[in-house]
Amino acid sequence: MTPPVATTALDPAATAEALALYSDPETCPSDSLAPVPLAEERAFVAWQQDIPRQYLALSGDELDRRIRAARAALGARLVVLGHHYQRDEVIQYADFTGDSFKLAQHAANAKDAEFVLFCGVHFMAESADILTRPDVRVILPNMAAGCSMADMADPEDVYEAWDTIQDVLAGSAKVVPLTYMNSAASLKAFVGERDGLVCTSSNAPKTFEYAFARGEKILFFPDQHLGRNTGWQMGIPLDEMVLWNWRRPMGGLTPDDIRRARVILWQGHCSTHQRFTVAQVEKARAEIPGLRVIVHPECRWEVVQAADDSGSTERIIKVVSESGPGSTWAVGTEINLVNRLARANPGKRVFCLDPVVCPCSTMYRIHPAYLAWTLEELVAGRVVNEVRVDSETRKWALVALERMLALR
Numbered sequence: 378m379t380p381p382v383a384t385t386a387l388d389p390a391a392t393a394e395a396l397a398l399y400s401d402p403e404t405c406p407s408d409s410l411a412p413v414p415l416a417e418e419r420a421f422v423a424w425q426q427d428i429p430r431q432y433l434a435l436s437g438d439e440l441d442r443r444i445r446a447a448r449a450a451l452g453a454r455l456v457v458l459g460h461h462y463q464r465d466e467v468i469q470y471a472d473f474t475g476d477s478f479k480l481a482q483h484a485a486n487a488k489d490a491e492f493v494l495f496c497g498v499h500f501m502a503e504s505a506d507i508l509t510r511p512d513v514r515v516i517l518p519n520m521a522a523g524c525s526m527a528d529m530a531d532p533e534d535v536y537e538a539w540d541t542i543q544d545v546l547a548g549s550a551k552v553v554p555l556t557y558m559n560s561a562a563s564l565k566a567f568v569g570e571r572d573g574l575v576c577t578s579s580n581a582p583k584t585f586e587y588a589f590a591r592g593e594k595i596l597f598f599p600d601q602h603l604g605r606n607t608g609w610q611m612g613i614p615l616d617e618m619v620l621w622n623w624r625r626p627m628g629g630l631t632p633d634d635i636r637r638a639r640v641i642l643w644q645g646h647c648s649t650h651q652r653f654t655v656a657q658v659e660k661a662r663a664e665i666p667g668l669r670v671i672v673h674p675e676c677r678w679e680v681v682q683a684a685d686d687s688g689s690t691e692r693i694i695k696v697v698s699e700s701g702p703g704s705t706w707a708v709g710t711e712i713n714l715v716n717r718l719a720r721a722n723p724g725k726r727v728f729c730l731d732p733v734v735c736p737c738s739t740m741y742r743i744h745p746a747y748l749a750w751t752l753e754e755l756v757a758g759r760v761v762n763e764v765r766v767d768s769e770t771r772k773w774a775l776v777a778l779e780r781m782l783a784l785r
Contacts, residue, residue: 415746428519432746437466440745444470447752455755456490458483458505460497461690462649462711462740467496470748476690477501477558478577478781484508485782492755494748495764498522498739502764503562504575507774515764516755518747522739527559529645530599534623535564538643539571541627542596545635551592552641555584556777557600559647564598566770569777576781578674578689581607583784596621598643602650606674606681608640615678620644650675653709657730658683661707670730671696672709680709690714697727711740 414434435443448455448470458480459471468474473483480497484505487493493515495502499522506515542552554573556564565575572591576584585607588595597604601620608618618640621628628641635641653676662668670684671693681687686696690710697706697718705726708715712729719727754761766774 415744418744428747428750432750435746435749437745440749443749444745444752447749447756450756451492451752453489454491455494455752456483456487456492457494458496458501460501460740461694461714461717463496463743464713464741465717466745467743467748468713468717471496476577476579477504478579478689479691481505481508481558481577481778482782487513492516492760494518494751496743496748498524498527499764500524500527500559500561503766504558504565504774504778506764506766507562507565507771507778514760516751516760517762517764518751519742519744520762520764522742524559524739526557526599526645526647527561529623530556530560530564530643531623532561532563532567535567535598535643538621538623538628539567539596542635542641545627545632546594549636550594552594552596553588553592554596554598555588555604556598557603560599562766562770562774565777566773569773569775569780573777574780575777576603578603579691580781580784581674582610584781585611587780587784594638595640596643597640599645600647600675601642601644602646602677603674604640604642605678606676606687608642609678613639618642647675649711650709651677652731652733653677653680655679655683657709657732658707661730665705665707668705668707669700670707670709672730676709684709694718697722697725700725713740 414436415432457470457472459468459474460480461474461476473480475483480501481504484493485508487509490513493505493509493513495505495515495517499517502515502517509515539554546552554568554571555576556568558575558577568574574584574587581603585595605618609615617638619630619634619638620642621630622644650673653672658670658680661670671686671688672680672684673690673693674681674687688696693708693710697708698721700706702724707728707730708718709730715727715729751762
């Protein structure tokens with residue numbers, strides 16, 4: 378039987394339609410989390426196509442057998458890192474799981490491995506390459522696994538914004554740049570060279586403290602919501618945080634806007650977390666007495682205000698896991714993490730605040746078929762899909778990441 382993707386991929390009209398659908402970060406890549414062969418995933422035509430055809434129609438059982446055999450052959454030479462938002466049939470192979478901050482720590486501590494297989498997205502693999510020894514080979518199973526939020530901060534746009542802000546201030550105030558982990562390595566290097574650092578949702582308040590100890594203003598990119606929610610948590614009024622629209626001259630701001638702002642926020646967002654709304658919170662509360670709501674700080678400010686608590690994925694896991702038996706939680710973050718959290722807490726009711734099944738569209742591009750392919754290539758002595766950061770970028774990006782990791 379010919380795999381469905383073979384017919385679809387040869388039809389230009391169908392290919393163009395699927396590509397347009399899958400290239401929209403606001404669109405769910407799937408309405409089901411049930412595992413299927415790669416050829417049967419409806420958005421496959423928009424993914425990286427250089428995976429050998431022999432992997433397209435392999436069943437879950439066959440992929441599992443081949444992945445485990447390759448892992449056994451590689452032994453201690455390999456470390457597999459898995460982000461919490463990965464699908465279950467991928468996360469099961471991870472030696473370490475976590476959010477971007479925790480996985481950065483694991484990458485930095487990978488002292489003996491020759492290879493790091495990063496089941497996440499491109500910016501995470503870049504960070505792993507920066508934090509590991511130069512001789513460690515970092516591999517991203519699918520090079521099409523990017524991040525729509527990271528793409529919203531084009532380096533050239535950031536450089537132009539920085540120059541404009543400096544021209545407006547003319548030395549009257551120091552701006553410290555902070556970049557979220559969800560950004561290109563070149564932007565991590567940019568902040569490292571300018572007394573800034575990298576932040577994650579786990580340590581954002583500490584990075585704000587670091588920045589305000591060294592300057593009067595922060596330029597925060599690319600996620601406006603994490604920046605705004607962190608600034609509010611630090612006691613900064615909303616009217617002292619302005620939004621830089623990179624599509625407009627001078628960010629759509631006036632010189633006075635820039636001068637009075639303490640935090641300049643980049644106009645970027647996470648498409649997954651932007652799905653959560655105040656209406657969802659209100660509906661859940663009306664239907665379930667005693668409900669507790671916890672959301673990720675990449676959600677809009679008004680959603681975080683409507684929730685009972687907010688925090689990184691690691692914090693969400695901790696809060697829900699340590700809550701009392703019989704408690705009920707509506708969780709505002711990626712569906713794979715929520716489902717896994719529900720299974721880990723059988724004495725509680727845990728469900729996703731958004732009733733629509735919508736995994737992170739870019740994390741979803743990591744399929745077991747890509748793991749099987751990249752691992753079997755390693756066994757054969759070939760490295761495919763290696764992520765490598767050039768030495769100059771690595772030097773300053775490492776400074777920014779080490780500043781982050783040094784925060785206590």
